[in-house]
Amino acid sequence: MLDLTSDLLAHQIDAATGTLSGADASERHLSQLRGCFADQAAFEAALAQGDPLVYSVASVERDSGDGALRFGLGTLYPGRVGQEYYLTKGHYHSWRAAAEVYIGISGAGGLLLETEDGQDGYVPLAAGGIVYVPGHTAHRTVNTGTEPFVYLGVYPAEAGHDYGAIADNNFRQVVVAGPQGPAVLPRAQHLAGLAN
Numbered sequence: 721m722l723d724l725t726s727d728l729l730a731h732q733i734d735a736a737t738g739t740l741s742g743a744d745a746s747e748r749h750l751s752q753l754r755g756c757f758a759d760q761a762a763f764e765a766a767l768a769q770g771d772p773l774v775y776s777v778a779s780v781e782r783d784s785g786d787g788a789l790r791f792g793l794g795t796l797y798p799g800r801v802g803q804e805y806y807l808t809k810g811h812y813h814s815w816r817a818a819a820e821v822y823i824g825i826s827g828a829g830g831l832l833l834e835t836e837d838g839q840d841g842y843v844p845l846a847a848g849g850i851v852y853v854p855g856h857t858a859h860r861t862v863n864t865g866t867e868p869f870v871y872l873g874v875y876p877a878e879a880g881h882d883y884g885a886i887a888d889n890n891f892r893q894v895v896v897a898g899p900q901g902p903a904v905l906p907r908a909q910h911l912a913g914l915a916n
């Protein structure tokens with residue numbers, strides 16, 4: 721059991737800088753997202769211009785064991801590769817039954833969701849919003865706005881991250897900038913449009 725001292729149990733979000741006190745941060749640059757975006761040519765063209773930071777995650781994973789929770793602050797920067805908005809790799813939980821709660825802190829975007837039995841979804845999320853991600857559901861965050869999209873995810877300590885299952889096939893849907901704003905469409909349809 722953790723000591724009941726505020727130094728260990730209290731945390732502070734700074735939405736302006738996308739930081740979470742007491743957390744271990746990791747960063748993902750564009751070059752680490754190879755294969756995530758639909759438009760390969762646009763990805764290579766973007767990478768030729770530089771390797772920007774796309775998102776960072778600051779996680780508090782101090783507690784473990786039955787019933788324990790962990791949480792992480794994601795900061796996903798605004799931008800696009802081709803028509804597709806900046807995104808996170810996305811993952812299933814290794815423990816498939818583990819759910820997660822996402823809380824919007826600042827900026828605007830949404831969560832692409834899908835299940836292994838073929839269900840797809842997209843749920844917008846902005847400051848003050850909450851999205852419940854059920855178990856057995858892969859989740860990827862996208863930033864559809866012009867500012868950093870900052871959100872907190874809370875999940876069972878035992879959840880684990882399975883990136884491989886989604887990396888092998890990628891998400892079935894994409895979120896792209898359309899004439900009327902963000903549009904969610906099947907990856908295959910988007911790819912067919914690029915080929916024309």
Ligand SMILES: [Fe+2]
Pocket residue numbers: 811812813820859873875
């Ligand atoms: Fe998760």
